[in-house]
Amino acid sequence: MGRVHVNEELCVGCGACVQACLFGAIELEEKARITESCRGCGSCVSVCPCEAIEEESRKASGKDLGSWRGVMVFAQQEGGRLHPVFYEILGKAKELAAKLKEPLYAAAIGSGVRDEEFAGLGLDRVYCYDDPCYEDFRGDVFGPALCACIEQVKPAIVLYGATMEARALAPYAAVRFHTGLTADCTELAITENGLLLQTRPAFGGNIMANILTEDERPQMSTVREKVFRSLAREGPDLPEIIRCKAPEIASGIDIYRRYPAENFTDIADSNIIVAVGKGVKRKEDLPMFQELADRLGAAFASSRALVELGWMPIDRQIGLSGRTVKPKLLLTLGISGSIQFQAGMSSAERIIAVNRDPEAPIHSIAHVSVVEDIYEFVPALMERLK
Amino acid sequence: MKIAVCIKQVPASQDAKMDPERGTLIRDGAVATNPYDLFAVEAALRIREQTGGEVTAFSMGPQSAEKTLRDAIAMGADHGVLISDRAFAGADVLATSYTLSQAIAAKGAFDLIVFGRQTTDGDTAQVGPAVAVHLGRPYLCWIQELIGCSEEEIRVRCSGSRGDLECGIRPPCVICVDKGIGQPRIPALKAKLAAKKAPLECLSAADLPDQDPMHYGLEGSATRVEKIYPPYRGEKGFRLQGSMEENADRVSRWLSLAANGEYEGIRWEESM
Numbered sequence: 077m078g079r080v081h082v083n084e085e086l087c088v089g090c091g092a093c094v095q096a097c098l099f100g101a102i103e104l105e106e107k108a109r110i111t112e113s114c115r116g117c118g119s120c121v122s123v124c125p126c127e128a129i130e131e132e133s134r135k136a137s138g139k140d141l142g143s144w145r146g147v148m149v150f151a152q153q154e155g156g157r158l159h160p161v162f163y164e165i166l167g168k169a170k171e172l173a174a175k176l177k178e179p180l181y182a183a184a185i186g187s188g189v190r191d192e193e194f195a196g197l198g199l200d201r202v203y204c205y206d207d208p209c210y211e212d213f214r215g216d217v218f219g220p221a222l223c224a225c226i227e228q229v230k231p232a233i234v235l236y237g238a239t240m241e242a243r244a245l246a247p248y249a250a251v252r253f254h255t256g257l258t259a260d261c262t263e264l265a266i267t268e269n270g271l272l273l274q275t276r277p278a279f280g281g282n283i284m285a286n287i288l289t290e291d292e293r294p295q296m297s298t299v300r301e302k303v304f305r306s307l308a309r310e311g312p313d314l315p316e317i318i319r320c321k322a323p324e325i326a327s328g329i330d331i332y333r334r335y336p337a338e339n340f341t342d343i344a345d346s347n348i349i350v351a352v353g354k355g356v357k358r359k360e361d362l363p364m365f366q367e368l369a370d371r372l373g374a375a376f377a378s379s380r381a382l383v384e385l386g387w388m389p390i391d392r393q394i395g396l397s398g399r400t401v402k403p404k405l406l407l408t409l410g411i412s413g414s415i416q417f418q419a420g421m422s423s424a425e426r427i428i429a430v431n432r433d434p435e436a437p438i439h440s441i442a443h444v445s446v447v448e449d450i451y452e453f454v455p456a457l458m459e460r461l462k
Numbered sequence: 463m464k465i466a467v468c469i470k471q472v473p474a475s476q477d478a479k480m481d482p483e484r485g486t487l488i489r490d491g492a493v494a495t496n497p498y499d500l501f502a503v504e505a506a507l508r509i510r511e512q513t514g515g516e517v518t519a520f521s522m523g524p525q526s527a528e529k530t531l532r533d534a535i536a537m538g539a540d541h542g543v544l545i546s547d548r549a550f551a552g553a554d555v556l557a558t559s560y561t562l563s564q565a566i567a568a569k570g571a572f573d574l575i576v577f578g579r580q581t582t583d584g585d586t587a588q589v590g591p592a593v594a595v596h597l598g599r600p601y602l603c604w605i606q607e608l609i610g611c612s613e614e615e616i617r618v619r620c621s622g623s624r625g626d627l628e629c630g631i632r633p634p635c636v637i638c639v640d641k642g643i644g645q646p647r648i649p650a651l652k653a654k655l656a657a658k659k660a661p662l663e664c665l666s667a668a669d670l671p672d673q674d675p676m677h678y679g680l681e682g683s684a685t686r687v688e689k690i691y692p693p694y695r696g697e698k699g700f701r702l703q704g705s706m707e708e709n710a711d712r713v714s715r716w717l718s719l720a721a722n723g724e725y726e727g728i729r730w731e732e733s734m
Contacts, residue, residue, distance in 0.1 A: 079552070079680055096688050104615055112548040154624060169521055212627060215591060216600040239623045244603040247591040250556065257555060259586035278690065285690045292684040328600025330630040332617075337625035341643050354704035373720040384497075397585055405720045415693055416585075426725075427699070427712060443699035446713060456710035461718060 079116050079132050082108045086128035093120035093129060147173040148231035149193075150222070150242055151202070153186025153210075158193045161237025161308070165299055168264055169235050171199050174267045178232065182315075183225045185218050187211040192315050197307060199315035203229065205322055213241040214329045219248030221322035226253065228320075231294050232248040233272050235264070238298040244280075246298055256289030260396055262303055262419050272297065277415040279398060284415070288368035302344060302400035308407075313461045338423055343392055346375035347404045351394055351421075353379040355410015355431065355450050359387045366407055368454055371461050377401070379411045395420040410450045413438025463515035463613060463633065466572040467506040468562055468593070469499035471527040472583040483491040497579030500537075500646035505608060506576045507538045507647070512611040516540040518569065521551065522562055528662055536649035536657035543569060547666040552680035555584075559592030561678055564670040567597065573633040577642045579604070587638070594636035602631050606642030645651065649702055665676040 082093075087107040097120055101113035108128075121129045136189075149167045150158035166182070173180040179200040189206040205221045218241075226234065226249060236242035238260055250257035262284075263275040270287050270328070272295040278285035289295040343349055350369035356362060368377035378388035380395050387399060389392045394401055396419040396429065406424040413429065413436055422441055429442035432449045439445040446453065476493035506517045508541070519534035521527045522545040531542030540635060545565045566572060575597075577590030587603070594601035606626065607619040615630045616637065631637065667678060676682060702709040719725070 114680070115552050116680050117688060117690075123470045138606075150622070159623060207513075214629075215594070216601075219595070234537075240604050240621055241623060243587050244591055244601070247555070247588040248595050250588070251592050251595040254556065254684065256683075257586075257588060258685060259588060273688075274685075276604065277693075279632060280686070283690050287685050288688045289685050308623070328635055328693050329602065330615075332628040332630060333620070335626040335628070347723075362476045372717055374721075377613070394467060397580070399510045404725055405717075407717070418693070421685055426720075428716070430713075441699075441703065444699040444716075445699055447701065451715075452706060454711060456706060457714045457717065460594075460710060460714035 077116045079110065080118070080121060081132055083128045086126045087319060088126055089460075090124060090125065092123045093100050096120050096123040103458075110392070123445060136214075138289070139293050141291070141293060142333075144230045144232045145176075146179040146200075146229065146231040147176070147233045148181040148183055148226070148229060148294070149232065149233065150154075150236040150245070150296055151182040151184035152237065152242060153184060153189055156188040156190050156193075158163075158184075159237065159239060160387055161239060161301045162299030162355055163197075164195060164301065164304040165235050165237045165309075166199075168304045169233075169298070170307065171436055172233065172264060172266055172272070176232070176270060178264075181229060181231060183222060183234075185210050187372050193312060194317065195314050196309040196311040198310075201316045201318060204317055204319050205321060207321075209325075209327075212331045212334070213244070214327050214331070215244050215247065216281070216330060217325050217410050218245050219252070220325050221320075222249050223252045224322045225320065226294060230389040232298045232426040234294045236296070236298045238300045242298060246296060249294075253292065253294065255292035255294060256287075256298060257298070258287050260419075261296050261297045261299050262292070262396075264299070276418055300396070300400050302402055302423075303419075308316045313426055342399075343375040343394070344401045346371050346401075347403055348374035348406070349377050349394075349403045349424075350374045350407045351379060351411060352382060352388075352409045352450075353417075354381040356387075357451075359385075361451075362387060364458075365454060368458060370456070372407075373459055374405075374407070376405075379414075379417045380407075393420075408442070409440055409454060412436045413441065417460050463513040463573045464571065464613075465506045465510055465515060465517045465574045465576065466520055466538065466569075467499075467502050467517060467534065467565050467576040468522075469578070470521060470532050470581050470703045471523050472528045472581050473582035492700060493526060493529070495533045496578060496581045496583075498577070498582070498641070499530070500533075500579055501639055501641055501643055502576045502578040503534045503537050503606075505637070506574075506648040508608060508644065509574065509576075509611045509616070510538075513613060515573075516638050518543060518572075520545060520562065520565060520569075522546070522558065522565070527598045531662055532654075532657040532660065533649075536654045537647055538649075538653075542660065542662045544662055544664045546664060547678075549667040549675055549679050551670070552683065553588060553678065554683035554685045555588045555592055556684045557678055557680075557682035559589050560596055560672075560682060562589070563593045563596035563669070563670055565665050566593070568670055570663060571634070573613070573635075575599075575636045575640040577636065579638055584620065590636060597634075597636070597658045597731065600631055600637050601636040601638070602629055603638040605637055605639045606645050608639075673691045 580587035
């Protein structure tokens with residue numbers, strides 16, 4: 077929906093729309109008036125008892141939406157093998173394709189792509205761009221290849237696991253096709269009208285937003301690792317694999333060398349995680365909490381706050397812009413539990429949250445809520461865990 | 463080198479909430495320069511130190527976004543350009559990046575455009591690459607280190623899934639820098655005071671090369687927010703009610719069992 081305006085002949089000035097507006101974009105004097113803050117969400121249209129609020133006509137995109145069919149997943153390569161996030165996105169994509177009754181595709185761009193990687197996954201077709209020039213990611217090289225693929229296939233939906241490469245690649249396609257790209261979705265579904273319903277935390281805070289790309293195609297979303305369940309391989313059947321060639325590109329980027337991969341702690345691999353947050357007052361206090369983690373054989377992680385302060389490294393951050401974890405047990409210490417944090421851990425099997433603020437959002441998603449001061453409670457735990 | 467840096471004014475706190483009774487967004491009104499963009503300004507200044515030239519800060523937003531431009535000037539940027547017009551409101555990444563690219567094009571031929579990694583309110587990290595594609599330039603993201611700069615090439619270390627890469631990118635280009643490039647300089651008081659009086663330019667819709675209003679703001683957006691709602695806050699757990707010592711007894715028992723891998727043995731509804 078586009079912006080709306082008030083038909084003053086019908087408006088009786090009841091103010092129901094002002095109450096309903098999520099963005100404070102309606103002013104009321106004698107009649108209601110829509111301001112430029114309007115985001116076109118349409119909440120006011122349905123509450124008006126006089127049907128006085130009308131949508132402004134919008135320019136159609138000119139795309140023949142019906143000719144765009146199928147769900148495509150970007151198959152990121154890691155030296156000939158599929159990046160693990162592909163299996164997670166594919167699982168959800170398969171559901172969406174089944175609901176739409178449309179085909180399921182993968183687009184692979186890399187060097188030394190192996191066909192057998194795509195076996196037993198329920199894919200209808202894989203479009204494969206395989207060339208040494210795709211050995212390492214360059215936006216201005218991968219972008220044209222992906223766009224050539226989308227142009228040829230015209231999928232209704234393209235999904236990406238939100239790796240660093242995909243987060244740099246997806247906007248290229250979004251601009252080229254003048255279409256919408258929703259980052260870091262926590263849920264995807266199909267609406268009654270066959271549109272992709274994209275859900276993500278929004279407005280920098282404790283709010284969820286449902287987002288639609290109505291008039292443009294393809295509808296595109298990125299999803300972080302460990303949000304969706306990984307699809308398991310069933311059997312050896314290969315999909316149709318089409319080897320494609322993208323037009324030659326003169327890239328503006330040269331790659332000189334690869335740095336050896338650093339020791340990277342993957343907190344997501346641990347069964348037990350102890351995570352600290354803003355409740356930790358000083359960097360010097362961290363060793364006490366680290367010791368609790370060590371005693372439990374747990375990974376030691378953090379919410380964004382301590383990473384922003386530089387007290388914890390980013391590979392230990394849990395949250396929407398950090399890692400998503402699904403441990404058997406997560407113990408949070410002094411974390412308030414913003415929605416961005418929750419996006420990284422809400423599927424943990426058991427959550428014990430320690431936060432002395434009884435109103436902290438973390439308490440409503442924890443299995444066990446402990447309203448205590450971490451500076452008293454953790455030493456008490458340590459005494460008992462000798 | 464003629465360098466542009468794009469910066470954004472964002473809510474100062476992460477705690478936007480919904481008023482459950484009125485169903486509206488509560489914004490406490492405090493604003494700040496997006497912290498990641500301070501690193502972008504710092505990167506632009508360091509590159510200017512190596513290659514000479516000038517740095518122009520751009521910010522798209524309401525009139526109050528002037529403050530972010532003054533922050534950049536206080537750090538050492540040469541010029542500030544505010545991109546502001548009611549017509550730009552309600553823009554998603556597509557319309558925002560298009561507006562920015564139009565404004566940058568309106569102000570002349572920049573060799574380099576610098577972005578921070580992402581904003582604290584949108585968090586998408588998409589606008590930098592999108593501007594690059596609108597302008598037909600190569601781009602690099604996740605830059606952790608500036609290794610060297612000349613008019614012909616900017617050499618950087620960028621992160622990726624398989625580790626870091628040393629890359630060179632040829633101007634005219636776009637770079638998106640992360641915190642590793644170095645600490646943003648803190649302006650001296652004198653510089654901050656001078657920045658308060660610095661003349662700023664303002665571009666409105668009428669100043670942009672593309673005058674079609676359907677390309678901007680809500681009309682120029684491809685996505686729209688269909689609904690916003692507070693997250694489901696189901697009570698799926700229980701709150702410990704004992705004394706601190708009693709609570710520590712129970713939790714430490716559960717933690718011990720878990721540490722021994724005995725998850726099944728934990729009776730979570732265990733009575734006091």
